[in-house]
Amino acid sequence: MRRILLLAMATGLAACASQPRQNTAPVDTTPLSLIPMPAQLARVPGLFRIDASTKIATAAGDTQAKKVAGQLQGWLRQARGVTLPIVEGKPGSGTIWLHTEASVKGIEAYTLDVDDKGVRIAANDETGLFYGAVTLWQLVTDPAAQNGVPGVHIVDKPRFEWRGLMLDSSRHFQSVSEIEHLLDQMAMHKLNTFHWHLTDDQGWRLQIDKYPNLTEVASCRKPVGPDIALTGGADKPYCGFYTKEEAKQIVAYAAERHITVVPEIEMPGHAQAAVAAYPQFGAGKKHTVSGDWGVNTALFNVDDGTFTFLEDVLDEVMEVFPSTYIHVGGDEAAKDEWEHSPKVQAKMKSLGIDDEEKMQGWFVARIGDYLEQHHRRLIGWDEILDGKVPASATVMSWRGTKGAIKAANAGHDVVMAPSPNLYMDYLQSTLPDEPAGRPIIQSLESVYTFEPVPPGIPADKASHVLGEQLTLFTEYQPNWQRVQHALFPRVAAVAERTWSPIPDWNGFLTRLPAQFSRYRAAGIMPADSAFAVAIDAQAAGSDKATVTLASQTGFGKIRYSTDGTPPTAQSPEYTAPFEVTLPTTVQAITFVNGFGVSGPRASTIDAKSLLRRSSDQLATCNDRLPIRIESPVLVDGVRPVYKVDIMDTCWMWKGVKLDGRYGVAISVNRLPYNYALWKDAANVVSRKAKSRDGEIEIHQDTCDGPKLTTIPLAKAKGGPATIDGILPKREGTHDLCIVITGKPGPATMWAIGDVQLR
Numbered sequence: 001m002r003r004i005l006l007l008a009m010a011t012g013l014a015a016c017a018s019q020p021r022q023n024t025a026p027v028d029t030t031p032l033s034l035i036p037m038p039a040q041l042a043r044v045p046g047l048f049r050i051d052a053s054t055k056i057a058t059a060a061g062d063t064q065a066k067k068v069a070g071q072l073q074g075w076l077r078q079a080r081g082v083t084l085p086i087v088e089g090k091p092g093s094g095t096i097w098l099h100t101e102a103s104v105k106g107i108e109a110y111t112l113d114v115d116d117k118g119v120r121i122a123a124n125d126e127t128g129l130f131y132g133a134v135t136l137w138q139l140v141t142d143p144a145a146q147n148g149v150p151g152v153h154i155v156d157k158p159r160f161e162w163r164g165l166m167l168d169s170s171r172h173f174q175s176v177s178e179i180e181h182l183l184d185q186m187a188m189h190k191l192n193t194f195h196w197h198l199t200d201d202q203g204w205r206l207q208i209d210k211y212p213n214l215t216e217v218a219s220c221r222k223p224v225g226p227d228i229a230l231t232g233g234a235d236k237p238y239c240g241f242y243t244k245e246e247a248k249q250i251v252a253y254a255a256e257r258h259i260t261v262v263p264e265i266e267m268p269g270h271a272q273a274a275v276a277a278y279p280q281f282g283a284g285k286k287h288t289v290s291g292d293w294g295v296n297t298a299l300f301n302v303d304d305g306t307f308t309f310l311e312d313v314l315d316e317v318m319e320v321f322p323s324t325y326i327h328v329g330g331d332e333a334a335k336d337e338w339e340h341s342p343k344v345q346a347k348m349k350s351l352g353i354d355d356e357e358k359m360q361g362w363f364v365a366r367i368g369d370y371l372e373q374h375h376r377r378l379i380g381w382d383e384i385l386d387g388k389v390p391a392s393a394t395v396m397s398w399r400g401t402k403g404a405i406k407a408a409n410a411g412h413d414v415v416m417a418p419s420p421n422l423y424m425d426y427l428q429s430t431l432p433d434e435p436a437g438r439p440i441i442q443s444l445e446s447v448y449t450f451e452p453v454p455p456g457i458p459a460d461k462a463s464h465v466l467g468e469q470l471t472l473f474t475e476y477q478p479n480w481q482r483v484q485h486a487l488f489p490r491v492a493a494v495a496e497r498t499w500s501p502i503p504d505w506n507g508f509l510t511r512l513p514a515q516f517s518r519y520r521a522a523g524i525m526p527a528d529s530a531f532a533v534a535i536d537a538q539a540a541g542s543d544k545a546t547v548t549l550a551s552q553t554g555f556g557k558i559r560y561s562t563d564g565t566p567p568t569a570q571s572p573e574y575t576a577p578f579e580v581t582l583p584t585t586v587q588a589i590t591f592v593n594g595f596g597v598s599g600p601r602a603s604t605i606d607a608k609s610l611l612r613r614s615s616d617q618l619a620t621c622n623d624r625l626p627i628r629i630e631s632p633v634l635v636d637g638v639r640p641v642y643k644v645d646i647m648d649t650c651w652m653w654k655g656v657k658l659d660g661r662y663g664v665a666i667s668v669n670r671l672p673y674n675y676a677l678w679k680d681a682a683n684v685v686s687r688k689a690k691s692r693d694g695e696i697e698i699h700q701d702t703c704d705g706p707k708l709t710t711i712p713l714a715k716a717k718g719g720p721a722t723i724d725g726i727l728p729k730r731e732g733t734h735d736l737c738i739v740i741t742g743k744p745g746p747a748t749m750w751a752i753g754d755v756q757l758r
């Protein structure tokens, strides 16, 4: 309560809070779990119970309120199992009153009042009423408010107009119903922009009537890695596209929830799928739809016929998507094909353009003009700033924040989507069960604490920042379950940072457990990385170990067990490292108010485990491009994940006591090597191999240090397998450098899983 009162005072609500009607009853002080936290919230006396006699009331003729009443009725039916009647009526006497009222100022703004007599939600339009209804639904679904909705006076509006989420449906495809599920969740977080990445090198996902090959050819690729399990075989293509009717259905579904769908059609790069279908629009050799992640070099050419194609596509895109903004990509267009194309070079000469980056500017400007003629606005990734773009173009800053700073200072509007801060394909934790992804940890806290207006944008330009978005490229999210893991609860963090005027990380954490209950009720599986318990054990003498437990946020109470039973709210609370006798299985859960907020984590600590490290626990030697990659095949019934630097297959195990160690067993697997590294390909490290399959070598202290053992990979017979080697007698503590000889790629690479000393 103290926190909420402080927030109310900080937002200037102290004066407003005195306005609601006199009521001498005490104010309920149980904290409310609203996300995003409203701009102004004051607790007032009163408690309103929603039961079968409650009515949702609107004024006669208030069609906007009636529409929202219908939506609220559905949410309350799901939450409470009662269908409240919608009537024409008045506020008070047991009603939830929704009212369109011009006096409520602000775009998407609303007021919400709850007291003993009922609920009143007012806004100047349907969108504000919708958000007021979402807040009421959150109050109703707050586990702390099960006896009724406590008295509140809320005056609310968002900080930013672009509260977004980008989903890549090209690398991996989601069904219409999965996208609708996501839109439901966006709405309940008050996010309002769904940026839909529909085309890329790995698949074109939108039906375009005039160019049927975009879906007949460009929507399918050879499956790679985990795709093979999805398609049912390496010979079965990975395919998927949305018909125009389906896309329109998604646009309508989003609009019902006050979400605008901004489609993205990539150009001039990330065009490989399109030019595989229509080679005449490509600038280089013939291509097939790519199965490689990274920077593929296929570009559209700059012929007039290609612009006719792109304009035809955009015509159909504009027919499906009524959004003001059309995203045209513009990122990572490697210029090799243009550099080598006599036709492109001739065109540049005729235009007096002397370099390919400026040529991209000309390309994007031409498309921008076309969109302007059709009363739309171009938005693109920050590379569009490399050339001259229309003043109305909006820049999506992804290469950190520098694009945003440059754009805002040049008078362009910007949307913040910086990598790695808001890129959801980065990992959330170092937990051993973290799924595949890119290994710069973007914890919930780092997503939450990212400030959307970067320091380099002066105050008088700050209004150019339209907002920010979660950005999910789906190379490592092959299915809906993994999309959920990457997005939830990070969605809640971005929702709060784009809506609420004042960040409050600790307050957010206290409100998160209630949000987790809402996720569970909606069939969403969030990542519990913020609360999950990491179990670390260090040897302490010959038959003991010291166990340290920690969660990422330190929030709540860690409770643990050592007797093989799952921890409960009554289990011992962890307060300091403790000793166990080997072997012991330690299990741990984080509890908040007696409820578990993390899944249980368990670790069996024995003499063997203390001498074992997974690739996750090892450092990569040079950190060129480490990725956590999942096995394309099941190993012992699971799909293990390997941390491997795809440019240098080399790991370091620091500080190993080698006394008494006589051997090593290493689990290895052969992973697909589907990476387009462009110029970086020249920097992939190759180590001299002695045999066709290569070897694992272990060196002492440094990678150039004495070689302790060589284990031929031929022993793994193609993998996955565990292969072993003998270690010479050594004393003392040393670093071990574990390298795989040869060169990763072109089609596969070896990676190590666990390293077990004997």
Ligand code: ACM
Binding pocket: 331, 332, 381, 398, 419
């Ligand atoms: C991007 O990540 N290439 C926008």
